[in-house]
Amino acid sequence: MSILDRFRVTDHVAVVTGAGRGIGAATAVALAQAGADVVISARHADQLEAVAETIRAAGRSALVVPADLSDPDAAASLAQAAYDGLGRLDIVVNNVGGTIPNAFLDTDVAYLEESFRFNVSTAHALSRAAVPLMLKGEGQKSITSISSMMGRTAGRGYLAYGTAKAALAHWSRLAATDLAPRIRVNGIFVGSVMTSALEFVAQVPEMMEQLETKTPLGRVGEAEDIAAGVLYLASPAGQYVTGKLLEIDGGLQSPNLDLNLPDLM
Known part of the structure; x- marks a missing residue:
């Protein structure tokens, strides 16, 4: 087996949430190009169908399931859909999530709990439903969750989002302990990536310049940068990795976008 063969996931079945665009879409396509049905x-x-066409063009099967994935029950249902539709389940990618930045005093309990549900509860619901089905197959299985560098650093305005992403990161560490050795669980601390979440920034040259100049590698990331990391963690290339958070963030050690929230007076 060559080293490149270790990045193959031939005939595996993956579930990718938030796969209509951005990181989720790039990840679904990457897994298909490496041999998985998704x-x-x-x-x-309509967005999902466009991604599905690319997956099928790579010679793999795509099962499209439109759903409101802010509902943990909807997320959980994807596991059985994969098993019933494609016959097995090997890889789960928890990509759905996100929270709009907010000032501290505007972050009420409901906002915090909503952020936690969308970023953490949905990942747990899908993963919990997936595990019994993953265990029916032979070999190692993999769960990868998309966290954020805001889950390991501090920045004003990111209390709800950063708290939820930090929880998702530690959830990955704890789940890895519970599910070893049959199922590996890892995550990715993602930096600034040019997806729909940054569309408003891309329209403001001064903000884009700030993102780029404050990132050590001097650029905003691409969705494929993250997809490559997911493929590593999900494939035999990452078979000796579990309970870890891969940092794919351009070298960031602190936030690279100042929201200009004022001091409390």
Whole structure:
């Protein structure tokens, strides 16, 4: 086996959430190009169909499941959909999530709990439903969750988002302990990546310049940068890695975007 063969996931079945665009779409396509059949889910069926066409062009099967993945029950249902539709389940990628930045006094308990549900509860619901089905197959299985560098650093305005992403990161460490050795669980601390979440920044040259100049590698990331990391963690290339958070963030050690929130007076 060559080293490149270790990055193959031939005939495996993966579930990728938030797969209509951005990191989720790039990840679904990367897994397909490496040999997997993929269940893709997000809100918008038209976006999913476009991703599915690319997956099928790579010679793999795509199962499209439009759903509101802010609902943990909807997320959990994807596991059985994969098993029933494609016959097995090997890889789960928890990509759905996100929270709009907010000032501290505007972050009420409901906002915090909503952020936790969307970023953590959905990942747990899908993973919990997936585990019994993953254990029916032979070999190692993999769960990868998309966290954020804001889950390991501090920045004003990111209390809800950063807290939820930090929880998701530690959830990955704890789940890895519970599920070893049959199922490896890892995560990725993602930096600034040019997805729909940064569309408003891309329209403001001064903000884009700030993102780039404050990132040690001097650029905003691409969705494929993250997809490559997911493939590593999900494939035999990462078979000796579990309970870890891979940092794919351009070298960031602190936030690279100042939201200009004022001091409390």
